[in-house]
Amino acid sequence: xxxxxxxxxxxxxxxxxxxxxxxxxxxxxxxxxxxxxxxxxxxxxxxxxxxxxxxxxxxxxxxxxxxxxxxxxxxxxxxxxxxxxxxxxxxxxxxxxxxxxxxxxxxxxxxxxxxxxxxxxxxxxxxxxxxxxxxxxxxxxxxxxxxxxxx
Numbered sequence: 001x002x003x004x005x006x007x008x009x010x011x012x013x014x015x016x017x018x019x020x021x022x023x024x025x026x027x028x029x030x031x032x033x034x035x036x037x038x039x040x041x042x043x044x045x046x047x048x049x050x051x052x053x054x055x056x057x058x059x060x061x062x063x064x065x066x067x068x069x070x071x072x073x074x075x076x077x078x079x080x081x082x083x084x085x086x087x088x089x090x091x092x093x094x095x096x097x098x099x100x101x102x103x104x105x106x107x108x109x110x111x112x113x114x115x116x117x118x119x120x121x122x123x124x125x126x127x128x129x130x131x132x133x134x135x136x137x138x139x140x141x142x143x144x145x146x147x148x149x150x151x
Contacts, residue, residue: 004030005041008059012045014052023055027062036070036078039063043082046090056093064100072106077114084125091129098129102144112148 001009004026011019030038042063050056067075079097086094101107115126127149134145 001041001044002030002034002038005038005045008042008045012047013050014055020052020055024058027058031062031065031069034066036066036075039066039075039078040082040085043079043085046086046093048090048092056090060093060097060100063097072110073113076101076107076111077117080111080114080118080126081122083129084122087125094129095133098126098133099141102133102141102148108144108148112150115148 008023008026011023014020014023030042042059045059046056048056063079067079083094083097101111115123118126130145130148134142
């Protein structure tokens, strides 16, 4: 594991004073000095019980920044491979990541291709999250989830 990601993981709950500043400083360094292969490792850092949810939002933004900086298709494949590392401790964050994807037509198509490339267990995990989203908001996301899961 990248030493910066290891540090983020150790401080992910942000319980100590000044931790948010340090957390976001490390994220900024990762954004500028990393490639797509760091994304699955970053997925391990998410935790729904973090004291500062805005820092988890910043982590999501950094992941999407790295994806867009390099290659959408390869980046979303790395993200798809990282999703199981978020569960069960960061299920809410995993769902919000999927909301971001579902709100962008280019990402839907690229993620559809990525989901087909991951192993069966990862695919089933992602499908389950997407079906939960579809069940919660069928009018808003039903067609988008169907499009993403289409063969």
